[in-house]
Amino acid sequence: MCFVDATNILMCQYAGVTTDDVKEMIKDKASEHGFVLCRIASLSIDHKHKQGLKRWIDADMQADMAWMSEQVRMQRRMQPESMLEGVQSVISVAMPYSPPAYLLDEANDAKGQGVISAYAHGDDYHDVMKKYLKALAADLDVMLGKHDQRVFVDTAPVLEHALAESSGLGWQGKHSLTIHRDLGSWFLLGEIFTTASIEKDEAAKNHCGSCSACIDVCPTQAIVAPYVVDARLCISYLTIEFDGFIPRPLRIMMGNRIYGCDDCQLVCPWNQHASKGSLRLHDLQTGEDSIKPRGENHLPNLASLLRLDDDGFRQLFRKSPIKRTKRAGLLRNVCIAMGNSGKTLFVDDLLSVIADKEPLIRGHAAWALGCLSSANSHQRISLVLHQQLTVETDAGVCEEIDLTIEYLRSKYDDA
Numbered sequence: 392m393c394f395v396d397a398t399n400i401l402m403c404q405y406a407g408v409t410t411d412d413v414k415e416m417i418k419d420k421a422s423e424h425g426f427v428l429c430r431i432a433s434l435s436i437d438h439k440h441k442q443g444l445k446r447w448i449d450a451d452m453q454a455d456m457a458w459m460s461e462q463v464r465m466q467r468r469m470q471p472e473s474m475l476e477g478v479q480s481v482i483s484v485a486m487p488y489s490p491p492a493y494l495l496d497e498a499n500d501a502k503g504q505g506v507i508s509a510y511a512h513g514d515d516y517h518d519v520m521k522k523y524l525k526a527l528a529a530d531l532d533v534m535l536g537k538h539d540q541r542v543f544v545d546t547a548p549v550l551e552h553a554l555a556e557s558s559g560l561g562w563q564g565k566h567s568l569t570i571h572r573d574l575g576s577w578f579l580l581g582e583i584f585t586t587a588s589i590e591k592d593e594a595a596k597n598h599c600g601s602c603s604a605c606i607d608v609c610p611t612q613a614i615v616a617p618y619v620v621d622a623r624l625c626i627s628y629l630t631i632e633f634d635g636f637i638p639r640p641l642r643i644m645m646g647n648r649i650y651g652c653d654d655c656q657l658v659c660p661w662n663q664h665a666s667k668g669s670l671r672l673h674d675l676q677t678g679e680d681s682i683k684p685r686g687e688n689h690l691p692n693l694a695s696l697l698r699l700d701d702d703g704f705r706q707l708f709r710k711s712p713i714k715r716t717k718r719a720g721l722l723r724n725v726c727i728a729m730g731n732s733g734k735t736l737f738v739d740d741l742l743s744v745i746a747d748k749e750p751l752i753r754g755h756a757a758w759a760l761g762c763l764s765s766a767n768s769h770q771r772i773s774l775v776l777h778q779q780l781t782v783e784t785d786a787g788v789c790e791e792i793d794l795t796i797e798y799l800r801s802k803y804d805d806a
């Protein structure tokens with residue numbers, strides 16, 4: 392067993408056990424809990440990450456995520472030592488997930504179906520990872536003796552990619568995610584902050600080189616410069632975090648992505664050889680995948696999703712990260728995917744939600760109806776939209792309906 396002495400230096404009671412041995416023991420233990428990578432990070436955030444964050448916030452690229460720019464949280468991000476009194480070390484870990492084969496194998500054109508970001512196909516990783524991190528932390532309690540520790544998964548003000556890079560776990564790619572030379576970027580990060588002093592690992596070197604594949608492929612040009620993602624343009628932000636009317640020019644670029652976007656990861660050369668679905672989350676405690684993909688999240692039928700009421704939504708996405716959007720956000724995204732599908736058979740589905748209780752759904756349904764209108768359906772659509780306008784109270788929805796009516800008028804000469 393190892394312990395922390397009065398000066399917080401990690402000691403081992405067995406003669407001949409070196410600090411390298413201790414690190415190996417920690418990493419072995421992390422592996423037992425499903426973490427494929429485990430490295431010891433630096434406690435100080437690199438200047439380039441601090442400057443990058445500051446410039447990003449100054450340019451308002453955090454969009455509506457007000458918590459990102461709160462002063463206290465900014466300070467905490469810049470100073471990891473503020474997250475735990477007496478913290479000496481940060482253990483950075485990665486848990487992989489499996490990108491579905493259809494994303495890897497072919498250009499997705501399943502237009503009647505929705506695409507969900509690979510990490511969100513199973514249970515909510517926040518819950519899953521936290522469970523495993525806590526189990527690992529409990530083991531470290533035994534291994535390292537008396538010390539304090541805190542575990543974090545994404546939600547706290549922790550610059551996880553900067554910490555991971557400083558630990559050598561991987562480098563932050565131009566798309567802003569962490570990449571490992573062998574594993575690519577299909578993994579999620581977590582951290583254990585501990586008062587035990589563990590020698591840090593060597594930082595990772597950047598291997599993006601002259602590549603710009605992620606920048607070039609981004610459907611909305613959200614990677615406005617290497618390492619800078621403007622959340623206001625990013626489909627991941629728009630479909631998950633943003634709870635308003637999605638700017639009209641961006642809707643078309645969303646295609647059939649209804650929750651998140653993986654395009655910048657899919658195109659990354661470091662992911663090409665990393666896995667063709669071979670990387671599985673291994674849950675060594677149960678022998679099953681920790682974040683097992685759920686069948687219903689594999690290219691879900693758009694019409695079925697649009698029929699979900701509150702109870703149906705809650706039931707279907709219980710314990711799933713998708714619940715974050717609430718029904719209104721997800722069905723908004725479904726309306727957009729329908730509008731982009733070119734499938735006129737969705738017209739009836741969209742008409743059926745034009746008086747839905749959620750303004751977001753009514754407004755985006757109106758937009759999608761304009762997209763799918765045809766010589767056969769435009770009069771019916773126009774009639775329903777005019778009727779809705781007589782009772783509509785939401786200004787945003789009124790604007791969407793007005794714009795669609797105007798569009799139909801100009802396209803079909805509707806009265």
Ligand code: SF4
Nearest residue numbers: 609625626652654655
């Ligand atoms: S997640 Fe999609 S929209 Fe966002 S930066 Fe990557 S490719 Fe662009």
Ligand code: SF4
Nearest residue numbers: 564565599602605659
């Ligand atoms: S696609 Fe190229 S530039 Fe982008 S993260 Fe991967 S290696 Fe770096």
